[in-house]
Amino acid sequence: MITAEENELLTRTGKETPMGQYFRRFWLPALLSEEVPAPDCPPVEVTIMGEHLIAFRDTNGEVGLIQPYCPHRQAPLFYGRNEQSGLRCIYHGWKFNVRGQCVDIPSEANGEKLKGEVRITAYPCKEYAGIVWAYLGPKDLPVEFPVFEFNSLPKNQIYIRKSLLESNYLQNLEGQFDSTHIGFLHSFLARNGSAPAVGGISLGNSEAAQTVLDVIPNMEVRETGYGFMLAAKRPAAQGRVYCRVTQWLLPVHTMIANPPGETLLWDAWVPMDDEHTWVYRISYNPWRAINEKEIFEFNNAGLMPMSVQNIPGTYLPLRNKRNHYQVDRNLQRSYSYSGIKGNNAQDAAIMENQGPTPIYDRTKEFLGTSDIGIVMARRRLLKVARDLQEGVEPEPAFDGDMYNVRPIAVFFDNTNGKAFYEQEEVKKYIHL
Amino acid sequence: MLTPEDNSLLTAVGPGTPMGNLMRQFWLPALLESEIPGPDCDPIRLRLLGEDLIAFRDTAGRVGVIEPHCAHRCANLFFGRNEEGGLRCIFHGWKYDADGNCLDMPSEPDGGAAIRHQVKLKAYPSTIRGGIVWMYMGPSSVPAEPPEFEFVSLPARQRTAIKRFLECNWAQAVEGGLDSAHISYLHSRTERQARSDSRRDVALNTWNADRHPVFEIKPTRYGMLVGARRSAGENRYYWRITQFLLPFYTMVPPRTESDSSVGAFYWGHAFVPIDDHHCWAWSLSANPWREYSDEELEWNGSRSGFWGPLDENFHALRNKSNDYLIDRQHQRTVSYSGIEGFGDQDACVQESMGPIVNRSREFLGNSDRAIVAFRRQLLALVQSGAALELPKHGSWYSVRSASVILDSAQPFDTGAAALLDAAAREPAK
Numbered sequence: 001m002i003t004a005e006e007n008e009l010l011t012r013t014g015k016e017t018p019m020g021q022y023f024r025r026f027w028l029p030a031l032l033s034e035e036v037p038a039p040d041c042p043p044v045e046v047t048i049m050g051e052h053l054i055a056f057r058d059t060n061g062e063v064g065l066i067q068p069y070c071p072h073r074q075a076p077l078f079y080g081r082n083e084q085s086g087l088r089c090i091y092h093g094w095k096f097n098v099r100g101q102c103v104d105i106p107s108e109a110n111g112e113k114l115k116g117e118v119r120i121t122a123y124p125c126k127e128y129a130g131i132v133w134a135y136l137g138p139k140d141l142p143v144e145f146p147v148f149e150f151n152s153l154p155k156n157q158i159y160i161r162k163s164l165l166e167s168n169y170l171q172n173l174e175g176q177f178d179s180t181h182i183g184f185l186h187s188f189l190a191r192n193g194s195a196p197a198v199g200g201i202s203l204g205n206s207e208a209a210q211t212v213l214d215v216i217p218n219m220e221v222r223e224t225g226y227g228f229m230l231a232a233k234r235p236a237a238q239g240r241v242y243c244r245v246t247q248w249l250l251p252v253h254t255m256i257a258n259p260p261g262e263t264l265l266w267d268a269w270v271p272m273d274d275e276h277t278w279v280y281r282i283s284y285n286p287w288r289a290i291n292e293k294e295i296f297e298f299n300n301a302g303l304m305p306m307s308v309q310n311i312p313g314t315y316l317p318l319r320n321k322r323n324h325y326q327v328d329r330n331l332q333r334s335y336s337y338s339g340i341k342g343n344n345a346q347d348a349a350i351m352e353n354q355g356p357t358p359i360y361d362r363t364k365e366f367l368g369t370s371d372i373g374i375v376m377a378r379r380r381l382l383k384v385a386r387d388l389q390e391g392v393e394p395e396p397a398f399d400g401d402m403y404n405v406r407p408i409a410v411f412f413d414n415t416n417g418k419a420f421y422e423q424e425e426v427k428k429y430i431h432l
Numbered sequence: 433m434l435t436p437e438d439n440s441l442l443t444a445v446g447p448g449t450p451m452g453n454l455m456r457q458f459w460l461p462a463l464l465e466s467e468i469p470g471p472d473c474d475p476i477r478l479r480l481l482g483e484d485l486i487a488f489r490d491t492a493g494r495v496g497v498i499e500p501h502c503a504h505r506c507a508n509l510f511f512g513r514n515e516e517g518g519l520r521c522i523f524h525g526w527k528y529d530a531d532g533n534c535l536d537m538p539s540e541p542d543g544g545a546a547i548r549h550q551v552k553l554k555a556y557p558s559t560i561r562g563g564i565v566w567m568y569m570g571p572s573s574v575p576a577e578p579p580e581f582e583f584v585s586l587p588a589r590q591r592t593a594i595k596r597f598l599e600c601n602w603a604q605a606v607e608g609g610l611d612s613a614h615i616s617y618l619h620s621r622t623e624r625q626a627r628s629d630s631r632r633d634v635a636l637n638t639w640n641a642d643r644h645p646v647f648e649i650k651p652t653r654y655g656m657l658v659g660a661r662r663s664a665g666e667n668r669y670y671w672r673i674t675q676f677l678l679p680f681y682t683m684v685p686p687r688t689e690s691d692s693s694v695g696a697f698y699w700g701h702a703f704v705p706i707d708d709h710h711c712w713a714w715s716l717s718a719n720p721w722r723e724y725s726d727e728e729l730e731w732n733g734s735r736s737g738f739w740g741p742l743d744e745n746f747h748a749l750r751n752k753s754n755d756y757l758i759d760r761q762h763q764r765t766v767s768y769s770g771i772e773g774f775g776d777q778d779a780c781v782q783e784s785m786g787p788i789v790n791r792s793r794e795f796l797g798n799s800d801r802a803i804v805a806f807r808r809q810l811l812a813l814v815q816s817g818a819a820l821e822l823p824k825h826g827s828w829y830s831v832r833s834a835s836v837i838l839d840s841a842q843p844f845d846t847g848a849a850a851l852l853d854a855a856a857r858e859p860a861k
């Protein structure tokens with residue numbers, strides 16, 4: 001539980017807010033490359049951290065992210081003509097390039113001279129892993145691009161999707177630090193149909209899956225320069241411990257673990273505005289290509305984890321607030337804990353209805369021992385936002401290499417006396 | 433006409449408002465029993481007096497009405513699992529009983545046994561009577577009783593209950609129910625059509641023959657008795673006698689083909705505030721004399737009957753967003769309004785006044801006396817702030833509406849006394 005003022009500080013990311021200024025030190029996903037698929041394609045509307053923008057790909061294939069209104073008389077550039085290396089306003093033909101320079105003013109006799117004086121807001125963009133990343137912060141800061149492992153993986157080893165969430169970014173981010181809810185919200189009933197609570201989790205019948213049935217893990221947070229590692233530890237057979245480590249990378253990136261060799265998950269919870277979030281989701285496998293079965297499950301198989309099912313042709317979830325996430329009460333009685341199909345929709349049913357307000361009121365809650373990750377993340381975010389107000393720039397924004405880490409899920413021997421994070425296997429796996 | 437301040441006082445019912453406090457002294461109709469039909473049924477959303485709630489029935493069939501957000505991290509219990517004696521949050525499995533007590537915290541060591549007692553959700557007492565789930569949202573120190581309307585104790589085939597979502601404040605809906613004069617206009621046929629209608633229906637013909645009823649009002653222990661008098665030939669009056677019962681019930685007079693309403697069924701309405709801008713218009717009926725036929729049950733008490741057609745959420749298909757499907761050609765030739773159903777005609781005028789009618793801008797006439805009396809009575813009660821006697825006496829609600837032709841010398845309340853008393857099953861001639 002935190003104060004109302006702290007809740008405001010944590011959740012609001014508009015341009016003038018402390019958290020908004022903090023977020024604007026980082027490169028963040030702004031749209032998918034597929035939204036502007038080819039040179040001179042139609043421009044698209046983009047909203048990020050409450051700022052309305054237009055994205056377009058010019059004749060040379062470069063992506064621009066610019067203010068949505070022409071500086072002449074504020075006509076909407078969304079309807080502009082994307083042609084010959086720039087976006088041209090359809091009102092009087094003024095034209096802008098991806099850097100926001102005005103390159104033509106055909107409606108003025110002295111347009112050649114005048115155009116040098118006209119500039120519009122344009123944010124730098126880079127494309128990695130099928131995402132157009134943008135930097136919306138102050139110019140001239142030596143910020144670095146985050147070196148995620150998937151940036152350099154071949155195309156067939158990553159799989160990306162995105163979807164809209166109708167709630168504030170933080171409550172979605174917090175969900176990632178809550179290892180406990182998996183054993184409830186995302187679980188299935190025992191096959192005999194009688195036992196409530198947790199049953200065969202969708203991970204199958206492996207030892208790992210069976211261990212996750214222990215719904216009260218021992219949670220341990222280790223703070224790092226880039227955020228934290230959150231270990232959920234559960235006792236396993238022969239004195240071993242099964243440990244799943246979630247990575248949180250400032251400001252909004254999370255990585256969810258699987259055992260070595262299996263496909264990993266990265267998410268970015270990017271504020272669209274204070275009441276909506278875009279989740280960008282990359283499943284990636286450092287060891288092999290993503291296979292057909294996985295791709296099917298990511299998109300369709302409603303009961304599998306990490307599935308996102310959007311309304312075709314959009315990034316809006318099929319199961320949403322307006323249709324009660326298509327909750328099926330018979331399914332809830334007989335088979336799945338929630339009665340809602342799809343991991344993503346199950347989470348959304350919680351996050352989009354967490355208290356009566358779109359921004360969850362954190363003065364009204366009753367936190368337990370399992371919420372330690374959530375508490376630590378809030379403290380960290382409050383600290384870094386306040387630090388920046390005092391002039392202390394965020395370290396990870398200037399050190400892209402910090403982002404070259406993995407999540408991990410391993411069984412390890414608890415008897416050699418070394419702390420978990422000092423285990424050779426863990427050190428080798430986590431820090432690349 | 434009311435000042436803007438008095439208008440707010442009359443209409444606002446949220447927690448902490450004077451009218452909200454008054455409403456909270458009474459048991460309120462909250463749901464149809466069929467909305468939570470049996471043990472472990474689907475939990476449903478419920479909003480009354482500006483408060484969002486979740487209603488469910490536990491494994492033993494007990495009704496629970498509790499606040500919608502789990503105490504842990506405010507996940508919405510609407511999506512909860514209703515099983516084994518309580519409603520379980522799907523986020524981390526915390527479980528609550530019908531009284532809001534936390535029974536289980538499976539995500540905490542030892543099921544949260546050490547901390548469970550610190551957690552309690554707001555829960556309101558409820559009871560099922562006459563096919564309706566009644567709820568009490570007031571202080572537990574007050575010994576309130578649910579109102580004992582006649583229909584509540586009648587067998588299922590002698591009563592009906594249905595509700596309809598209205599997009600306006602509760603008080604203007606009540607005022608529509610009190611306004612006997614509008615029957616001769618809003619709900620009437622055009623004059624040409626009326627002449628060609630059957631002449632059997634005393635009520636219909638009398639409404640159309642005398643469109644200027646004279647109102648007489650008698651304050652009572654439950655609210656007031658309203659007599660609307662129309663001329664019925666020499667030295668005879670046709671009386672339509674209705675009650676207003678605190679805080680929001682209005683009775684509708686029976687339609688009859690004879691000189692009195694003995695043997696006729698009757699309707700009543702409850703206009704229960706959802707919040708300041710929406711209310712439930714309940715239509716309740718009682719037939720003390722006989723069982724309804726299947727057709728009558730359907731007509732009086734279903735979504736497709738007299739008060740409908742309604743969708744699965746009890747929202748009308750003819751509504752504000754489609755102008756109640758007004759048919760202008762029909763309006764020119766057949767019906768006064770051009771709108772199909774009685775309920776739709778009422779909804780049209782009440783909702784189109786605006787969500788809360790501005791009572792500082794109106795011009796009331798003689799026919800509005802009951803409305804004026806209603807406002808005065810409620811404002812006086814609200815301003816006094818005193819606890820009411822009525823909520824402690826469920827039996828005071830045991831009344832019937834009546835239609836009767838009386839000698840013009842006879843006062844309507846004594847002349848119709850036997851007809852108006854629901855406790856007397858066989859009223860004297």
